[in-house]
Amino acid sequence: MTQEKSGEKDIESTLFEIITEVGSARSFYIEATQTAHEKNIERAKELFEEGQRAFNKGHRIHASLIREVSAEGHVPVFKNDERIMLLTHAEDQLMSAEAFGILTEEFLALYQALKEKKIL
Amino acid sequence: MKKIVLMCVAGMSTSLLVSKMQAAAKESGFPCEIQAHGVAEAPNVIPEADVVLLGPQVRYLLSKLKKEYPDRKIAAIDMRTYGMVDGKKALAQAREVMES
Numbered sequence: 001m002t003q004e005k006s007g008e009k010d011i012e013s014t015l016f017e018i019i020t021e022v023g024s025a026r027s028f029y030i031e032a033t034q035t036a037h038e039k040n041i042e043r044a045k046e047l048f049e050e051g052q053r054a055f056n057k058g059h060r061i062h063a064s065l066i067r068e069v070s071a072e073g074h075v076p077v078f079k080n081d082e083r084i085m086l087l088t089h090a091e092d093q094l095m096s097a098e099a100f101g102i103l104t105e106e107f108l109a110l111y112q113a114l115k116e117k118k119i120l
Numbered sequence: 121m122k123k124i125v126l127m128c129v130a131g132m133s134t135s136l137l138v139s140k141m142q143a144a145a146k147e148s149g150f151p152c153e154i155q156a157h158g159v160a161e162a163p164n165v166i167p168e169a170d171v172v173l174l175g176p177q178v179r180y181l182l183s184k185l186k187k188e189y190p191d192r193k194i195a196a197i198d199m200r201t202y203g204m205v206d207g208k209k210a211l212a213q214a215r216e217v218m219e220s
Contacts, residue, residue: 024176089130
């Protein structure tokens with residue numbers, strides 16, 4: 001599926017792709033933190049990396065959407081409220097995933113330190 | 121009548137998939153009730169559901185919900201199906217999980 005040209009018809013699927021990728025990233029981040037809590041630091045790091053990959057995918061789709069709407073001669077595609085709500089939701093999910101990613105990295109470092117000190 | 125529940129963070133993105141699944145159910149003549157809910161509603165809706173499908177945003181809750189509701193059929197929606205908002209495939213997955 002291409003993200004380069006989103007006509008009115010497929011803007012919905014572009015937004016759904018963003019929601020799917022960053023939503024999946026968010027799940028990976030949370031699973032990474034839970035896995036680190038269970039002392040499996042190596043697996044937690046793998047899950048974190050999977051989260052990063054999914055987040056980057058979603059982020060790239062979002063970035064190409066920004067480029068597209070700011071290009072000269074762009075024809076507006078957001079003509080109905082439902083799609084505008086979906087865009088808001090996609091960006092909300094993106095921000096939520098980003099915050100989870102930052103915190104997960106910190107949690108992993110913390111759990112690793114606790115494990116090394118045999119506190120965990 | 122079978123009851124299918126889709127869950128995500130706020131029930132917002134899954135509600136779009138629900139309307140496509142309803143269309144697919146109508147087309148194939150499969151009588152069912154399909155709803156979208158946020159995970160906060162889990163205790164109110166899971167006990168009544170024949171099958172529960174989780175969106176990618178809440179997939180991390182799969183093992184916890186399976187433990188809490190061991191007699192319910194719960195699964196994560198296939199990521200591709202979700203990304204493409206494919207109502208037909210989502211309905212097929214729901215039926216598959218229900219019969220598993």
